[in-house]
Amino acid sequence: MTDDDLIAAARKAAQNSYSPYSNFAVGSALRFADGSVVTGTNIENASYGLALCAETVAVSKAMADGLRGGLEAVAVTGPGDEPITPCGRCRQVLNELAQLGGTDPLILCVGPQEVHRVKLSELLPHAFGPASLV
Template sequence: MTDTDLIAAARAAAVQSYSPYSGYPVGAALLFADGSVVTGTNIENASYGLALCAETVAVAKAMADGVRGGLVKVAVTGPDDKGAGDPITPCGRCRQVLSELAQLGGTDPAILCVAPGNVRTVRMSELLPHAFGPASLK
């Protein structure tokens, strides 16, 4: 799967966003070593603190299906009409959730942070250096 395909999957997921409060639909697509892709979108709640980010939804879907590693790449997209044109990056919570899934498989996935006409690629370890994870509890 190409980066363009993965970004398209994230954008398609964002179409299903439930974001009536922020008006900021986000999509995420996770690519695994076996070629499978799991997507997620943000789901807001009138009690704002209960909102779920796209990346967290995608990780929860993958883990609910028994996926415990093999994460090689993630694409995260935001709306084309918001922000200053800078690529969207996972929030702190999502960085931790993505890091846990990556650590279960011993990977350091590339994270494609997307804005219209601009894709910034960074490694998970750059977004969350010295991450707390399963090995931290041993």
């Protein structure tokens, strides 16, 4: 799967967003070394603090399916004129999955006209994760 295919998967996932409060539909897609792709979308809640981000949903689905390593790339897309990046919480959740496989995945921050490509370690330097507890 190419980066363009991963971006298309994230955009398709955003179509299933449940975001009646913010009207900010986000989609994400995770690509693994074994060829697996897992998507997620944001899910809001009337109790705002209970909302789930697209990346967190995708990571939860991946881990529930037994994927624990090999995270290579993540695409994140949303509305607006600029590329979006994972929020701080999502960076931490992605880092947990990445550290389980010893990877530093490429994060594709997608906008309508451009894509910023950045490594997770650049978005979350000096990250706390499983290795920090040893």
